[in-house]
Amino acid sequence: MYTKSLRCILLLISLTLLSGCWSRKELNDLAIVMALGVDLDKDGYAVSAQVMNPGQSGSLSGGSNGSLPVVTYKAKGTTIPEALQRMLSTTPRSLYLAHVRVLVFGEAFARQGVGDAVDYITRNHELRTDFFLLVAKHTDASTILDVITPFEQIPANSLYSSILVAHKNWAGTGKVTLQQFIVELERGGSNPIMSGIQLQGDTSEHGSVKNVQSVIPRSLIKQAGIAVFKKDKLIGWLGEAPSKTVNYVLNEVESTQGSITCPDGGVAGFIITNAKSRIKISLNQKDEPEFVIHLKAEANLTALNSRLDLSQTASIRELEQRLEAKFDNLMAANIRQVQEKYDSDIYGLGEELHRQYPKLWRSYRKHWDETFRTVKVSVQSDVAIRRIGSVVQPQQKEMEEK
Structure with missing residues (x-):
């Protein structure tokens, strides 16, 4: 009898601990x-x-x-x-x-x-x-x-x-x-x-x-x-190009398209299929940080309005070098624009300095925005063209040979 009463009391106590639907919200x-x-x-x-x-x-x-x-x-x-x-x-x-x-x-x-x-x-x-x-x-x-x-x-x-x-x-x-x-x-x-x-x-x-x-x-x-x-x-x-630069530096580019000028004055279109960047920091003679953004990208050709012979390895390498030069110059120019116009480090360069040189960062932390305006930033890219499409020779060249 005592055991049965104890069970009933414990059951009643446990009911008070159950939340039930007290916080329900009807749709x-x-x-x-x-x-x-x-x-x-x-x-x-x-x-x-x-x-x-x-x-x-x-x-x-x-x-x-x-x-x-x-x-x-x-x-x-x-x-x-x-x-x-x-x-x-x-x-x-x-x-x-x-x-x-x-x-x-x-x-x-x-x-x-x-x-x-x-x-x-x-x-x-x-x-x-x-x-x-x-x-x-x-x-x-x-x-x-x-x-x-x-x-x-x-x-x-x-x-x-x-x-x-x-x-x-x-x-x-x-x-x-x-x-x-x-x-x-x-x-x-x-x-x-x-x-x-x-x-x-x-x-x-x-x-x-x-x-x-x-x-x-x-x-x-x-x-x-x-x-x-x-x-x-x-x-x-x-704008569009500076925004892409931000995404390249922050490793936020999954895919994008663009074009370059061919050696004969034509145009080649490309799509970026993979892009990864890393920031390398070195100290100059004054112990001031200098930043190099290393970009490694893979691209496929999507259009070719040129007489360039794509069956030649040298032609592919020429396009890759032109792509690399475009990335190096355009990204560096876009970063300088942000430095000079906004004084706002949206690329995370200061955070990278903090990570790689924590002791040096202490001397820059309170005035990093002012330092960011004049800090040296360069870009070094490495682009590999993986695919040129199912047509090796451009249509314009094939029509001229017929």
Whole structure:
């Protein structure tokens, strides 16, 4: 009898330790936020939230009531949490932030500094750290989130996918998550970057379904290169070629294409299929660091508008040397441009100095941005052409021989 009573008491005690579903959230009570936008406002922050409309997410033509797959809610507040809470006065459901794919900052806000916004995001337990950070070039974040995009029903998914595709196949833009941005922000030997996006075309109906009801959409969201930061503030933009240089140095190039001039004045197109870089540091007679970026790349020929005889090994080597010269000169020039114009080490040279010469780094740490402006940086590349295609001789030469 005593044993039976003891078992009942232990069973009752164990029930109090079970959490059950006390923290459950019903899907019908949630508004799933796919993208967030933060802009500058005179009273603090102007926040936009792109929310999925689950009843219409399968069609861009709208449902029975004519609604679209997403709805963008906007509110202002002295802090970002206050602005999000103020949205609840217009949304029929509670905002759920765990599925955010992209966070867009307006350019004006980014130039003032994104530190406070990043602080809130890292404190919010719902938000993950694997979504992409973007800067809206020459416009507000709210304008970007208003655009109805083709292909993807949810514009936030379109933004997310376009970043992945552009970075993987073109390498002319960044692919920066919140976690990566925070790591670079906290380091003393580098500055962070972000991906840039901008609105292209007629913006009069960018938020209407009419935007995608023609063969050529009236307005599109276009990748706009890399946004350069110094600490948490946006200080400038990089074009296509300088953005590729950043990705080469950071080992972020998976594939990209380009062209070179042949010895006879023709043009050869190529695709980079593999690229790896490493930074070597040496000290000059004054014990000042000098950096050499060693780039090793593999390429395939994709086009040839020349009479060059590709059956000759010397011809292939000539193209390789021209590729190497292009990399050496163009990358070095792009790095000098960033040094002289922005004084922002977005290549991680200071971090590499810290890693290779920790004692020397102590003397540069507090004034590295000033040192970065004048430090010597050169590029040495080694390019191997692996494939020339199934046609050895160019068509132009074959037609002349017939």
